[in-house]
Amino acid sequence: MSLNMRRTRLTALCACTSLAIYAAGLLTGCANSSTTSGLEASSAIAYPAPSALGNNGSTTEPTTKDNGQVNGQANPHADIATELERRMMIGPAAARSIGWRPTWTLSFEVDGGIQRIWSNDSGVFVLDGRNELSLLSTDTGLRRWRTFIGEPGDIILDLFVSTEAQLVIILRSDALVTCNLATGFPEGPLDGVVPPVQRLEWLARTGGKLIGEDLIYGGLGGEVVWQSWSRGFSSRAHRVGRRLNVPPVIFDDTLIASALGGQVVALQTATGGLIWSRTLLDGLGAAPTRQDDRVYLAGLDQHLRCVSLETGRAIWTVLLTAPLKTSPVVLGDSVYQLIPDEGLSAWETTPKDSPEGRQRWISNDVHGSVISTLGDRLLTWNPRAGVLATASPMTGALDVSLQLEPGTRVQASDMDNGRLFVISATGRVESLLPAR
Numbered sequence: 080m081s082l083n084m085r086r087t088r089l090t091a092l093c094a095c096t097s098l099a100i101y102a103a104g105l106l107t108g109c110a111n112s113s114t115t116s117g118l119e120a121s122s123a124i125a126y127p128a129p130s131a132l133g134n135n136g137s138t139t140e141p142t143t144k145d146n147g148q149v150n151g152q153a154n155p156h157a158d159i160a161t162e163l164e165r166r167m168m169i170g171p172a173a174a175r176s177i178g179w180r181p182t183w184t185l186s187f188e189v190d191g192g193i194q195r196i197w198s199n200d201s202g203v204f205v206l207d208g209r210n211e212l213s214l215l216s217t218d219t220g221l222r223r224w225r226t227f228i229g230e231p232g233d234i235i236l237d238l239f240v241s242t243e244a245q246l247v248i249i250l251r252s253d254a255l256v257t258c259n260l261a262t263g264f265p266e267g268p269l270d271g272v273v274p275p276v277q278r279l280e281w282l283a284r285t286g287g288k289l290i291g292e293d294l295i296y297g298g299l300g301g302e303v304v305w306q307s308w309s310r311g312f313s314s315r316a317h318r319v320g321r322r323l324n325v326p327p328v329i330f331d332d333t334l335i336a337s338a339l340g341g342q343v344v345a346l347q348t349a350t351g352g353l354i355w356s357r358t359l360l361d362g363l364g365a366a367p368t369r370q371d372d373r374v375y376l377a378g379l380d381q382h383l384r385c386v387s388l389e390t391g392r393a394i395w396t397v398l399l400t401a402p403l404k405t406s407p408v409v410l411g412d413s414v415y416q417l418i419p420d421e422g423l424s425a426w427e428t429t430p431k432d433s434p435e436g437r438q439r440w441i442s443n444d445v446h447g448s449v450i451s452t453l454g455d456r457l458l459t460w461n462p463r464a465g466v467l468a469t470a471s472p473m474t475g476a477l478d479v480s481l482q483l484e485p486g487t488r489v490q491a492s493d494m495d496n497g498r499l500f501v502i503s504a505t506g507r508v509e510s511l512l513p514a515r
Contacts, residue, residue: 124185167509169483169511177469177481178458179499179512180511182220184220187207187506194208194210196500202223203220206235206238207506208231209231211226211227212226212263224262228251229251234251234253235250236251236286237250237286246259246268248289250286250294254278256275257277267311273309277306280312281302283297284299284323285324285327288328293314295334297326301318303317303323315351319336320342323339324337325366333354335367337376339361340358341358341360341361341380342358344357345388354391357386361380363377365377368407370428373428377407377416383416384396396435408448413425418441421441423459424441425439444475444476445459446464447467451499452494452495457470458491460490464482465482465486466480467480467483484504486503488501496513
């Protein structure tokens with residue numbers, strides 16, 4: 080037997096072994112360890128390295144015949160690859176069709192499944208239905224630690240990391256909870272001088288932003304609250320309206336908040352001083368988006384607006400056919416907005432002499448919001464229909480569409496070549512990376 084033939088058979092054997100190991104773990108389930116900290120090597124199942132697998136889920140070197148044989152012999156892993164496609168939420172071939180590849184999967188076998196996932200430079204934080212928080216390695220899915228951050232009925236709104244203090248900060252509706260970033264153990268700021276559970280003076284309704292020593296969030300009574308998390312008390316609050324319906328956003332030194340009554344205010348982030356205010360016909364349907372000195376607002380009053388960040392003055396406004404419930408996405412010279420029951424639309428960011436805006440296109444085949452991009456393609460997600468799709472940013476033409484199981488959720492870590500997290504209704508997480 081030639082040396083090249085031996086290498087070919089060895090490569091095929093390695094790929095088959097990797098698929099078999101993964102499939103065995105996936106098909107038998109992934110048991111959670113009772114360990115509360117430290118790496119749990121058995122928790123995550125890694126996918127075969129892409130260098131070992133070709134376009135059809137097998138090695139690149141062997142010749143595959145139409146009858147499923149490799150080099151005249153039975154393909155040892157064709158059945159496994161087929162089973163992976165069937166059992167996984169997004170199998171290797173399906174992921175490759177949209178430009179991504181699976182990297183790891185992890186199961187959380189608890190009542191209530193998975194509530195939220197946050198991904199940042201410290202890792203992947205997963206909150207399950209019992210309000211148990213786990214920190215996973217971004218690259219491998221291995222669990223570093225897990226800890227309870229509240230009772231099952233507590234409402235968890237947001238999570239932040241202070242790398243300087245080496246603390247994880249969790250915003251509940253009634254309190255701030257802090258724990259050690261390395262271990263997950265409860266730990267208060269200032270070396271424990273401040274308790275790890277801080278009761279909030281102003282009950283929280285929305286998530287927020289961490290700016291230095293302040294955690295800024297939306298209060299239940301319609302106020303924006305500055306909570307000094309390192310000292311354990313609120314330093315200021317500014318009432319916006321009856322009730323905030325989207326989290327406050329911060330663009331440089333300007334904070335923008337919106338209330339259900341249509342009030343939109345811009346405040347100085349450092350002092351809370353008022354910069355400008357406007358009253359719309361209704362509140363915002365999602366968080367504003369910014370590009371340079373312009374802010375884009377998607378309204379429940381069916382209007383898509385572009386306003387000046389400095390003054391709040393309208394630059395252009397267009398009336399659409401339905402209340403807007405997703406954030407505008409600005410990429411280059413286009414702003415993409417999902418119009419319910421119509422489809423994804425694209426607009427010029429700065430149309431000349433066009434106070435009513437200028438539409439580039441609308442796609443009746445794409446009914447998801449843009450969650451990430453890969454090369455010259457938009458990645459869109461429609462949670463109501465469970466459809467993950469790619470589309471052209473120039474024309475809106477549908478490229479590839481994947482129908483996922485009911486109850487599946489998809490989120491991206493970044494708008495540009497983001498890592499995808501696919502979450503099942505039963506508590507399984509699959510991680511995917513761009514394939515190129």
